[in-house]
Amino acid sequence: MVKAPQRTPPEAVTTAPDEEIIERVLAGHREAFHLLVTKYSDPLYRHALGMTGSPDVAEDILQVSFIKAYQHLGEVRGRFDAWLFRILANGCKDWLKNIRRTHVSYEEDDQPSHYATPDEDLDRGQLRDDLDRALQTLPATLREAFVMKHVEGRSYEEMADLLSTTVGALKMRVHRAREALQALLEEKYA
């Protein structure tokens, strides 16, 4: 008697180590990749949103990052989550680099900045708007550290692991980011 194939309950598979899921994907079970998407999309989306300030851009970067990860899945060495994070973080930085070029050309043409349209002002809360604007003025390293600490809620140890730097350096970045943000916002929110 041949037993009918049974599906593994999704919740059981979700707790499977990433390495096992990756093996399944590489063995041809493309649908198993959905487990990785489900597992990591929320923190990565928050990171992209915090870095870019744009939900649409964050969605695009998230999509591209997962697609890149899928295409290069056989090349993963070490921790998948750290590898995936680097793909997304670099996508954010590439976008920022491009938008900065665009922003510079706007300034040369004396056009308004890209994040201050009236519609956006109507849609967002004032604090949300102000924090977004303030974050945009920070160097990427400080913004990244602040977002990872205060938006993503990561520990310094986890951040150091993902960014391949020291806890001390990250504390310094977060502290500088806080002080810069406070300088930019405290007149209104003191």
Added chain:
Amino acid sequence: MKHEDLNSHKTPNSAPEQAAAGAPDLTTPEREIPVVPAPAPVHRWLDGESVQDADLAKPDAEKHVKFWAKLKNETDRRHRMKTPIGLDAIIMEKLEPPVAKDE
């Protein structure tokens, strides 16, 4: 105040260690940003460490605590944000079918 750059790599298979060792990131220039130095207990409190209430109630710390208590509402809201519904399905649809192996 000078800020350090973080390296950026486009290669998706770069290990984190490799990613930190490449060309300088050009995302944002080093720039001067005015700062409001906060007392050390305030940073420790914001870092999630245990701090004496008395240290946060001191005059030099009070305004920082008030400010960050307001900001915390917004950062907490962002922390609860989820990926838009349906995005996972869109990602899965965009994946190329696996290359069939030769029989």
